[in-house]
Amino acid sequence: METVSRAQVRALALAAAGLVLAAAPAAAQSPPSDARCVQCHRQLADTNLSRPARLFPTDIHAKFGFGCLDCHGGETGKDSAAGFIAKPNRKDIPALCGRCHSDAQFMKQYDPSLRVDQVEEYKTSVHGKRLFEFGDTNVAVCISCHPAHEIRPPSDPESTVYALNVPATCGHCHADPKRMAPYHIPTDQLAQYKTSVHWEWMSKQGDLSAPACNDCHGNHGAAPPGVASVKNVCGQCHSTMMTLFTGSGHADYFVQRDLPGCETCHSNHAIHAPSDSFLVEMADSVCAMCHQPGDSARVAFLAIRHLIDSLRVARDSATAILDRAQQAGMEVSQAQFELADAKDALLKARSAIHSFSVDTVAAQLKSGFAITTHAEQRGAAAMHEHLFRREGLAVAVLLILGVIAGIWLLIREIEHRQKHSSRSS
Amino acid sequence: MSDTSAPVTRKRFVRWLLGTSVGGLVAAVLYPVTRYIIPPKVGESAASSVTLPFPPTEIAKNTGRIFKFGNKPGIILRTPNGDLRAFTAVCTHLGCTVQYRSDLSEIWCACHNGTYDLNGRNISGPPPKPLTPFDVRVRGTQIVVSRKA
Numbered sequence: 001m002e003t004v005s006r007a008q009v010r011a012l013a014l015a016a017a018g019l020v021l022a023a024a025p026a027a028a029q030s031p032p033s034d035a036r037c038v039q040c041h042r043q044l045a046d047t048n049l050s051r052p053a054r055l056f057p058t059d060i061h062a063k064f065g066f067g068c069l070d071c072h073g074g075e076t077g078k079d080s081a082a083g084f085i086a087k088p089n090r091k092d093i094p095a096l097c098g099r100c101h102s103d104a105q106f107m108k109q110y111d112p113s114l115r116v117d118q119v120e121e122y123k124t125s126v127h128g129k130r131l132f133e134f135g136d137t138n139v140a141v142c143i144s145c146h147p148a149h150e151i152r153p154p155s156d157p158e159s160t161v162y163a164l165n166v167p168a169t170c171g172h173c174h175a176d177p178k179r180m181a182p183y184h185i186p187t188d189q190l191a192q193y194k195t196s197v198h199w200e201w202m203s204k205q206g207d208l209s210a211p212a213c214n215d216c217h218g219n220h221g222a223a224p225p226g227v228a229s230v231k232n233v234c235g236q237c238h239s240t241m242m243t244l245f246t247g248s249g250h251a252d253y254f255v256q257r258d259l260p261g262c263e264t265c266h267s268n269h270a271i272h273a274p275s276d277s278f279l280v281e282m283a284d285s286v287c288a289m290c291h292q293p294g295d296s297a298r299v300a301f302l303a304i305r306h307l308i309d310s311l312r313v314a315r316d317s318a319t320a321i322l323d324r325a326q327q328a329g330m331e332v333s334q335a336q337f338e339l340a341d342a343k344d345a346l347l348k349a350r351s352a353i354h355s356f357s358v359d360t361v362a363a364q365l366k367s368g369f370a371i372t373t374h375a376e377q378r379g380a381a382a383m384h385e386h387l388f389r390r391e392g393l394a395v396a397v398l399l400i401l402g403v404i405a406g407i408w409l410l411i412r413e414i415e416h417r418q419k420h421s422s423r424s425s
Numbered sequence: 426m427s428d429t430s431a432p433v434t435r436k437r438f439v440r441w442l443l444g445t446s447v448g449g450l451v452a453a454v455l456y457p458v459t460r461y462i463i464p465p466k467v468g469e470s471a472a473s474s475v476t477l478p479f480p481p482t483e484i485a486k487n488t489g490r491i492f493k494f495g496n497k498p499g500i501i502l503r504t505p506n507g508d509l510r511a512f513t514a515v516c517t518h519l520g521c522t523v524q525y526r527s528d529l530s531e532i533w534c535a536c537h538n539g540t541y542d543l544n545g546r547n548i549s550g551p552p553p554k555p556l557t558p559f560d561v562r563v564r565g566t567q568i569v570v571s572r573k574a
Binding site: 201205207209210237238239240241243327328329333334336337340341343344347348351390393397400401404407408411 | 443447450451454455458461462464466493496498519520521522535536537538547549550551553554
């Protein structure tokens with residue numbers, strides 16, 4: 001194959017440039033403008049150069065009237081080379097975006113509610129620290145999560161930062177073993193998160209307030225929460241449990257042992273819906289992970305489980321008898337209405353487990369037991385009344401059928417008599 | 426000649442009428458008995474409106490009360506400004522019954538500390554959605570709460 005020297009390549013490139021300039025003299029002489037950038041870039045064969053021009057009309061900046069020159073420089077009416085940035089250096093991107101996004105006065109013109117501390121927050125993130133302290137340009141910068149030329153607001157379902165899309169956006173890098181290899185961090189967080197109750201609520205029940213990556217790690221200031229602060233992170237939503245846990249003996253003990261608050265029992269990314277089976281005498285139960293047989297705490301958690309099971313069974317029994325009574329046509333709606341409070345007591349008791357105190361759990365269950373006992377009595381009374389009515393109905397039906405049979409027999413008797421008298425006459 | 430081809434006499438007609446009447450009478454007795462013994466499934470309450478068992482004067486400013494709407498609880502409250510508002514009282518998180526907190530002037534769920542503002546919007550804690558609002562009408566001494574159209 002024939003080889004080409006560098007000088008020949010340069011000569012060819014100059015010739016090609018000359019041809020382009022000759023073919024488009026107007027474009028070479030007139031000052032740059034957004035329209036002209038788009039006009040040429042859309043037609044370029046290199047998709048890296050044409051794609052931005054094609055995508056930009058969907059970008060929120062385009063909708064607010066911003067254009068290519070606002071980020072890439074090159075002032076209208078001046079030499080096209082003045083201040084032109086072809087492809088911004090990744091390390092410079094936070095500052096480039098921050099030029100507008102950190103300026104409260106400027107941002108107020110477009111979105112007064114938008115925060116202007118993203119760059120400052122970014123500097124505190126693991127991404128920002130690695131970028132600025134170690135010059136690591138492989139870390140996420142603004143455009144990694146808000147892709148340049150197609151930035152959409154978080155409220156847009158097609159946005160990469162729409163709540164439902166955030167896990168995939170973070171996972172784009174964090175679930176990629178090749179990309180994460182230099183950092184020696186796991187890449188199964190996204191897969192784990194997708195088995196969690198949070199993802200289930202978000203993706204299946206449409207609850208966009210359910211936490212995604214950014215709700216626990218922060219978005220611009222993304223970093224893993226410290227061991228001692230895990231309970232505070234979870235406590236943003238689960239405040240009852242956080243308060244009870246903080247007041248329990250476990251809180252200090254966990255800090256001393258460098259154990260993260262909620263995560264030790266509930267995991268971090270693969271948080272599954274808690275169940276009463278956490279409190280069982282099994283090697284794989286959550287409490288039994290630490291509490292060995294013979295441990296006094298083990299006795300306590302088994303007592304808590306027993307109490308909770310008792311109310312659950314009592315509630316199920318009362319529900320069943322009231323349902324039977326309702327099915328039988330008895331009026332028990334008030335009892336059913338009141339029984340709903342037993343469910344509240346059960347849920348409060350399950351929250352109270354985070355106090356790790358049998359008495360606290362028992363106190364929450366007390367009202368539940370009173371409700372179920374009352375409901376059971378009312379259900380039993382309704383069923384007793386139903387039985388009485390049934391017996392009464394049986395007697396009435398037998399009497400009516402007896403009367404019908406009697407009339408029928410009487411008619412037959414009359415007919416028989418008439419036939420007999422007509423024969424004898 | 427067979428019996429069926431015989432002409433219908435008045436006597437035969439009366440006998441037929443009597444026989445079918447007795448059959449009908451037996452069916453009329455047994456059908457409701459059967460439906461009573463094996464009743465149909467009871468569906469969800471379709472109540473669309475309820476008159477509360479207490480007058481508007483019993484709800485002071487910055488207080489709330491639970492009422493029965495079909496077979497689910499509802500909550501009616503009077504805001505500190507004096508407006509009457511009603512919502513479903515079923516927390517959108519795990520279905521506990523919410524209550525009015527006069528100290529916070531908010532609707533509160535005791536199970537997981539979820540809170541809603543006086544428009545029923547979920548504002549903190551785990552509730553994922555707002556409470557469903559009802560229409561409230563005061564007719565003399567009665568409060569009528571109904572589902573929104």
